[in-house]
Structure formats: C-alpha cells, structure tokens
Amino acid sequence: MRNLLSLLLVAFSSLALAQEVAPDVLVKGITTEVINIIKQDKDIQAGNPRKIADLVEKRILPHFSFARMTRIAVAVNWRRATPEQQKVLTEEFKTLLVRTYSNALSLYRDQAIDFKPLRMKPDDTEITVKSEIRQKGAQPVTLDYEMEKTPTGWKVFDVKVSGVSLITNYREDFAAQVRESGIDGLIKVLVSKNRGARPEKS
Amino acid sequence: MTVLRGIGRLGAAALLAGLLSACATTGGGSARDPLEPLNRAIFGFNEKFDEVLMKPVAQGYRAVLPEMVRTGVTNFFSNIEDVWIAANNLLQGKPESALQDVMRVAINTVIGLGGLIDVASDAGLEKHNEDFGQTLGRWGIGSGPYIVLPVLGPSTLRDGIGLLGVDNAVEPVWNLDHIPTRNTLYAGRAVNYRANALDAVRLMDEAALDKYRFVRDAHLQRRRSLIYDGDPPREREPENSSSALPTPPFSALSTLGLAAAETPANETVVPQSDVNLPIADPVAAGEPRGFPQSLH
Numbered sequence: 001m002r003n004l005l006s007l008l009l010v011a012f013s014s015l016a017l018a019q020e021v022a023p024d025v026l027v028k029g030i031t032t033e034v035i036n037i038i039k040q041d042k043d044i045q046a047g048n049p050r051k052i053a054d055l056v057e058k059r060i061l062p063h064f065s066f067a068r069m070t071r072i073a074v075a076v077n078w079r080r081a082t083p084e085q086q087k088v089l090t091e092e093f094k095t096l097l098v099r100t101y102s103n104a105l106s107l108y109r110d111q112a113i114d115f116k117p118l119r120m121k122p123d124d125t126e127i128t129v130k131s132e133i134r135q136k137g138a139q140p141v142t143l144d145y146e147m148e149k150t151p152t153g154w155k156v157f158d159v160k161v162s163g164v165s166l167i168t169n170y171r172e173d174f175a176a177q178v179r180e181s182g183i184d185g186l187i188k189v190l191v192s193k194n195r196g197a198r199p200e201k202s
Numbered sequence: 203m204t205v206l207r208g209i210g211r212l213g214a215a216a217l218l219a220g221l222l223s224a225c226a227t228t229g230g231g232s233a234r235d236p237l238e239p240l241n242r243a244i245f246g247f248n249e250k251f252d253e254v255l256m257k258p259v260a261q262g263y264r265a266v267l268p269e270m271v272r273t274g275v276t277n278f279f280s281n282i283e284d285v286w287i288a289a290n291n292l293l294q295g296k297p298e299s300a301l302q303d304v305m306r307v308a309i310n311t312v313i314g315l316g317g318l319i320d321v322a323s324d325a326g327l328e329k330h331n332e333d334f335g336q337t338l339g340r341w342g343i344g345s346g347p348y349i350v351l352p353v354l355g356p357s358t359l360r361d362g363i364g365l366l367g368v369d370n371a372v373e374p375v376w377n378l379d380h381i382p383t384r385n386t387l388y389a390g391r392a393v394n395y396r397a398n399a400l401d402a403v404r405l406m407d408e409a410a411l412d413k414y415r416f417v418r419d420a421h422l423q424r425r426r427s428l429i430y431d432g433d434p435p436r437e438r439e440p441e442n443s444s445s446a447l448p449t450p451p452f453s454a455l456s457t458l459g460l461a462a463a464e465t466p467a468n469e470t471v472v473p474q475s476d477v478n479l480p481i482a483d484p485v486a487a488g489e490p491r492g493f494p495q496s497l498h
Contacts, residue, residue: 100409107401138276138398139329142432163427163434164420166409172232173415189411 023147023154024118026063027129031113034059038108047106056102065148065155066094072158073170077178077186085183092190097166099194111135113143125149234348235418241350245414248355252396257403260396274318275394280329281310281317282374289372290332294340302327331428334368335361339429348418356421 021029034055038044043051070090071078081089116130126148132140146158146165158167177186235241264272288303306322306329314321323329338360339345346359357365370376375391378384410416427434 096409100405103405103408107405138280139331162424163432164423169416169419169423170411172419173411176232176415177411193411 021153022118023120023127023145024115024129026154027131027145027147027156028115030059030063031131034105035108035113038105039110044106045109049102052102052106053098056098056105060101061098063154063156065150065157066090066097068148068155068157069093069097069167072167073174074186075171075175077175077183081183085187088187089183089190092187092194093170095194096190100166114140127154232348232415232418234345234422236347237349241348241418242414244350244352245417248350248353249413251353256392256396257400259393260400263393264397264400272394272397275390276398277310277314277320278317279391279394280320281307281314284310284329285374286369286372287330287332290334290337291330293337294332299330303330330431333361333364335364335425336429338364339425345422345425348422356417358422358425361425 037055037059041051044055067090070086070093073093074081074089078086112134114132114134116132118127118129120127126146129145129147131143131145133143134140141162142160144160145156146160147154148157158165160166174186177189181188232238267275284303284307288300288307291297291300291303306327307317309322309325309327310317310320313319320329335358343360345361349357349359349362351357351362351365354365375384375387378387406416406420407413
C-alpha cells in the first residue's frame with residue numbers, strides 16, 4: 001500500500017514536470033494561435049485597436065515579464081527609484097510596449113514564420129528562442145525571444161527584431177531623460193507619450 | 203568624368219575622417235555619439251526632407267503600383283546588390299556565403315527575368331546583408347562615432363567611409379555613364395526603399411520617446427548584429443552592471459581616432475556609460491569567425 005502510494009506520488013510529480021511547457025514549444029504555440037486568430041479576423045487586419053488590444057491582453061501579456069523588461073530599460077536608475085516610482089515606471093512602460101506590439105501585429109499578413117531548433121540544457125534558466133519571418137524579395141526578419149524560467153512558467157523578457165533589442169533600445173533614452181529631469185521626469189514623458197500618441201494611418 | 207567622380211568621393215571620405223578625428227571626445231550625452239549636436243541638426247533636416255518629399259512620394263508610389271510590381275523593383279535592385287555582397291563575403295573569409303550570392307545572381311538573372319523575380323530565395327538560397335562597413339567591422343575595426351549623413355541617414359565613421367568611399371565606388375548604378383539613366387535608377391531605388399520602410403518608420407514614431415536617440419541606438423544595435431551575421435555575443439545584463447569595459451585592440455586605423463572612439467573616455471563623468479555596451483569589434487569581444495587573425 002505504502003509502495004503504491006509512493007509510486008503514485010512519483011507518477012504525479014513526473015506528470016507535473018512534463019506539463020511544464022518548454023520555452024520554444026510555448027512561443028511556437030502562442031505564435032500559431034495568434035496568427036490563426038489574425039488570419040480569421042478581418043477587423044484585426046484592418047487595425048481595429050479594440051480587438052487587437054483584446055488579443056494581446058488575453059493571449060500574449062501573460063507570457064511577458066514586464067517587471068524584468070522595465071528593470072533592464074531603466075538600468076542603473078532602477079535602484080535609485082522608490083518602490084512607488086518603480087511601480088509607475090513598470091506600468092507605463094508596459095503600456096508603451098503593448099501599444100507598439102499591437103501595431104506591429106496589425107501589419108502581419110501571411111508571412112511564414114520558421115522556428116530554429118532550440119539548444120537547451122535541462123538546468124538552463126534563461127534561453128533564446130529564435131524565429132524567422134520569411135518575406136518575398138527580402139532578407140528574412142529575425143525575431144528572437146529572450147526567456148527566463150519563473151515559478152509560473154517561461155516568460156519573455158526581451159524581443160529582438162533583426163538583432164535590435166526593443167528593451168535595451170530604450171536604455172540610453174531613459175538614462176538621458178533621467179539625467180535631464182530625474183526619474184519623475186522620465187515618468188512624465190512616458191505618461192504623456194502614452195496619453196498623447198494616437199496611431200497615425202499611413 | 204569617372205576620374206572626377208572618384209576624386210570627389212575620396213575627398214568627401216577624407217573630409218569626413220578629418221572632421222571627425224578632430225572632435226573625438228566631447229563631454230555629456232552618449233559616449234558613442236560625441237557629435238550629437240551636429241547629428242541632431244542633420245537628423246532634423248533629414249526628417250523635414252522626408253516629410254515634405256520622400257514620404258509623400260513613397261506613399262504615392264505604394265498607392266499607385268500593385269505589390270507585385272513593387273516586389274519586382276525591389277528584386278531588381280537587390281539582384282544588382284548581390285554581386286557586391288558576394289565580394290564582401292569573400293573579403294570576410296566566408297567563401298560558402300559568397301558562392302551562394304553568386305548562384306543567387308546567376309539564377310535570378312537568368313531564370314528570374316533579369317532579377318525581377320527572386321527565384322533563388324524560393325529555392326532555398328537565402329539573401330545576405332553585407333557591405334564594406336561590415337567587412338571593415340569583421341576585420342576588427344571599431345565603428346567610431348555615430349554620424350548622421352545628410353539625406354542618407356544614420357551611419358558611423360567606419361560605415362560612412364565604407365559607404366561613400368568604397369560601396370559607391372564599385373556600385374554599378376553609380377558607375378553608369380548615361381547620367382539620366384543613372385539618376386532615374388537612383389531615384390527609383392530611393393523611392394522604392396522608402397516605400398518598403400513606411401510601416402517600420404510609423405512603428406518607430408510610436409515607440410520612441412526621443413526619436414533621434416531611438417533611431418540612433420536601433421541603428422547601432424542593428425549594425426553590430428549584422429557584423430556578426432545576426433548572432434552577436436551575449437551582452438552584459440545592465441541590472442548588475444559593472445564598469446569594466448574591454449580595451450580596444452590596436453588597429454590600423456587607430457590614427458584616425460577609430461579605435462579610440464570605442465572607449466568611453468569620460469566614463470566616470472557620465473553616470474549611464476556603464477550601461478553603454480562596447481560597440482567593440484568582433485575580434486576583441488569574441489572569437490574571430492572565418493577571418494584569419496594573421497591579417498590584422
């Protein structure tokens with residue numbers, strides 16, 4: 001009886017381990033899911049902001065680590081910010097990133113996305129999932145996801161488009177804003193950017 | 203005529219080099235951008251130029267021509283570029299890539315109707331992105347300060363010399379002797395290029411707090427990535443930043459201030475400079491790939 005119990009326990013724990021989704025499987029799954037939604041939804045293709053925001057909110061945001069992203073972008077000034085400032089910074093940066101990401105999504109047409117094989121050791125806690133967007137008549141656009149292992153699964157903490165990290169790209173800009181008008185100054189610029197910027201049609 | 207053009211080009215490159223080595227270090231701002239005030243002025247001009255001329259023309263071009271035609275135009279110029287890309291791959295010690303490029307040109311020219319259709323990509327021969335600035339980078343020459351070129355846009359001292367001094371000199375379109383044809387091709391290429399970038403620029407406008415800095419840093423990141431063919435060595439996390447930066451190695455162009463510009467000299471003064479990543483050359487930061495060390 002005792003044996004059976006421990007056997008069951010082992011079986012359960014290994015089942016739990018197996019359920020922890022590998023990072024590349026996770027990204028691939030979300031990508032496929034999101035693409036299928038976009039392909040079927042004419043409103044999203046036309047750039048309907050409400051629907052895109054909904055899609056991003058439900059399917060993508062849970063897999064992003066915005067706290068880490070903000071820490072990377074704010075860099076040395078992070079430690080100088082009060083907990084309250086850190087909270088506002090994270091919230092505002094998240095808003096900015098989500099809007100940029102949403103706009104990028106509405107540009108998606110029917111490009112094929114390839115995932116490269118993942119090289120990963122079992123004890124890795126950070127990993128890069130690499131993918132490529134193929135497009136006609138041009139070099140493929142690489143899309144790399146930097147991911148970290150957290151208690152609630154793998155989370156994206158940086159996205160690199162054609163080798164340009166969206167997160168580190170804010171570092172010097174943020175540092176300069178802080179130098180000019182302090183951390184509150186940076187917050188103010190972020191807030192006004194988030195309130196003021198309206199998607200312009202081109 | 204050709205000689206005259208050659209002299210003009212060399213002169214421009216030399217002027218650029220002289221001007222920049224003269225003011226390699228100034229305080230404040232980004233260590234990679236000592237010429238920020240000048241660059242910002244040129245950036246402002248370029249933005250205006252884009253707003254009143256390039257963007258509207260590109261929008262019209264995109265509205266009038268069907269996508270198939272525009273892809274054909276892109277492919278045509280891309281096919282011409284591939285010849286020089288092959289040469290650069292060879293110079294960088296990557297003969298397999300160079301061979302691929304040559305095959306791309308052959309296939310696209312013959313089967314792809316003079317380059318209008320990119321048959322090679324469909325056949326699995328991927329397009330590469332190379333230029334002489336990247337070749338110099340692969341050879342271990344640092345990027346030098348960031349420079350915004352009038353009309354042409356973001357560049358660096360190294361890449362500017364590569365572009366104006368070498369890329370242009372060997373470029374088939376530039377070397378056409380029939381000037382109206384040359385100018386038409388130039389204009390067509392510029393408009394097509396701008397049209398392809400319409401969406402990306404709009405995204406950037408929305409993402410940036412300060413567009414000048416955003417464009418600059420994205421450009422520098424992109425160039426670094428290109429030099430490593432999309433696989434640059436991992437950079438330090440800024441969260442646990444240390445101020446130790448690798449010292450740039452001696453390079454043949456150190457007299458031009460190229461190597462010196464790699465080290466943020468005013469590191470202690472500028473608080474955020476430990477966040478600045480060394481735009482170090484590949485050989486210093488990682489292992490040289492494919493290029494013999496002995497040639498340094």
